[in-house]
Amino acid sequence: MNTNQRKIFYAFIIILGLAWIFLSADKSGMSTSGQIPAPQPGFLAPDFELKTITGETIKLSDLRGQAVLVNLWATWCPPCRAEMKSIEKVYNEYKDRGLVVLAVNMTYQDDPTKITPFITEQELTFPILLDETANTAKAYQLHSLPSSFFINRDGKINEVVIGGPMAEALLRTRIEAILK
Amino acid sequence: MIEIFRNLLAPPRHIILLIAAIWMGLALAEKRAEHHGVSKDQLNNITFYSLLGYVIGGRLLFALENLSAFTPSPLSIFSPNADLFDPTAALITALLVGLIYSQRQKLPLGGTLEALTPLFATLAIGLHLAHLAAGTAFGSPTTLPWGIELWNATRHPTQIYELIASLFIFGWLWFRKADFPSGALFLNFIALTAGARLFLEAFRGDSTLIFGGLRLAQIVAWIVLAVALFASERTQQQKN
Numbered sequence: 440m441n442t443n444q445r446k447i448f449y450a451f452i453i454i455l456g457l458a459w460i461f462l463s464a465d466k467s468g469m470s471t472s473g474q475i476p477a478p479q480p481g482f483l484a485p486d487f488e489l490k491t492i493t494g495e496t497i498k499l500s501d502l503r504g505q506a507v508l509v510n511l512w513a514t515w516c517p518p519c520r521a522e523m524k525s526i527e528k529v530y531n532e533y534k535d536r537g538l539v540v541l542a543v544n545m546t547y548q549d550d551p552t553k554i555t556p557f558i559t560e561q562e563l564t565f566p567i568l569l570d571e572t573a574n575t576a577k578a579y580q581l582h583s584l585p586s587s588f589f590i591n592r593d594g595k596i597n598e599v600v601i602g603g604p605m606a607e608a609l610l611r612t613r614i615e616a617i618l619k
Numbered sequence: 620m621i622e623i624f625r626n627l628l629a630p631p632r633h634i635i636l637l638i639a640a641i642w643m644g645l646a647l648a649e650k651r652a653e654h655h656g657v658s659k660d661q662l663n664n665i666t667f668y669s670l671l672g673y674v675i676g677g678r679l680l681f682a683l684e685n686l687s688a689f690t691p692s693p694l695s696i697f698s699p700n701a702d703l704f705d706p707t708a709a710l711i712t713a714l715l716v717g718l719i720y721s722q723r724q725k726l727p728l729g730g731t732l733e734a735l736t737p738l739f740a741t742l743a744i745g746l747h748l749a750h751l752a753a754g755t756a757f758g759s760p761t762t763l764p765w766g767i768e769l770w771n772a773t774r775h776p777t778q779i780y781e782l783i784a785s786l787f788i789f790g791w792l793w794f795r796k797a798d799f800p801s802g803a804l805f806l807n808f809i810a811l812t813a814g815a816r817l818f819l820e821a822f823r824g825d826s827t828l829i830f831g832g833l834r835l836a837q838i839v840a841w842i843v844l845a846v847a848l849f850a851s852e853r854t855q856q857q858k859n
Contacts, residue, residue, distance in 0.1 A: 445852065449852060611688035
């Protein structure tokens with residue numbers, strides 16, 4: 440290919456690329472549908488309705504309008520245990536601004552007799568929900584514990600953190616983002 | 620099949636795949652480094668210092684950007700959480716560190732980039748494998764028969780499209796017969812990668828949209844493609 444042929448070829452590629460940008464534009468104006476429930480940033484948080492350790496029932500979709508941190512955990516999981524104090528501390532910093540923490544215990548794979556002593560020992564004040572059927576774990580495609588889902592006021596997942604323990608600074612940056 | 624691959628490694632599977640890609644890419648780059656006027660030690664050092672810059676820069680700049688979150692618990696800066704990280708700042712730091720190292724060692728810019736190109740091309744393959752494993756960089760919904768079930772919809776397998784493109788790019792660069800002028804191989808890699816992104820971004824379901832539907836990544840890729848082609852032409856002219 441000589442210089443002129445190459446220049447024409449490059450110009451053709453650039454014009455073709457520009458045309459492709461306009462042809463493939465997303466006319467809907469929203470590429471990730473926030474209406475589809477999936478455990479991934481940009482999607483609607485999968486709904487669940489679970490009983491708390493004190494017997495109340497909490498439905499995630501009823502909390503629309505508030506920022507929610509859903510933390511999936513178990514008592515046998517060391518990083519889950521390690522991050523609870525930080526979650527409690529940051530929850531107390533932000534609860535007045537509209538933060539809700541739902542700590543969903545993976546009861547189907549945990550020893551239920553160990554949950555209450557752990558909560559007492561850690562002095563946790565946020566609701567502890569019990570996933571006895573693994574339905575919430577399935578809906579959130581749980582692969583490892585702990586897994587945390589930061590849900591904004593519209594009910595969409597803003598950020599997912601797999602593994603732990605989460606540092607307080609990480610919790611604060613993610614919570615600030617969902618409180619906006 | 621994809622589900623088996625995704626379950627093969629535990630999270631953070633994307634980081635494991637990226638580290639494997641760096642290791643393989645470096646091993647491949649070493650084979651041809653001296654041909655481009657860069658010794659194996661210099662290649663390893665520039666990679667090591669750049670990676671160090673990537674990790675430290677990404678964490679430090681994230682902390683600076685979120686100073687109010689770190690002030691009550693400053694020790695969080697040493698947390699093993701990979702999420703306390705700014706990837707853009709990390710990349711800029713890595714580039715700066717690499718540039719400073721190559722300047723101090725008086726390495727030729729074109730030759731150094733040429734020597735590092737196999738590493739970049741392998742890293743691109745690793746990145747798309749990481750996307751596939753983590754389910755990120757996902758496609759838009761489709762009714763095409765090769766669509767994959769992901770995030771509660773049948774979607775374009777964009778991770779696989781991008782993986783195939785990066786394998787082709789790597790193959791083309793590695794097995795090329797033509798003798799390019801210094802720096803042209805790297806520019807070819809940039810142009811091909813930008814071209815692939817420009818084309819394949821159209822099938823993504825997670826694009827950042829601007830100006831009523833234009834995809835930001837396509838605009839950036841188009842600019843990068845134009846600059847790479849222009850620079851490539853200049854390199855060719857200098858050779859002639």
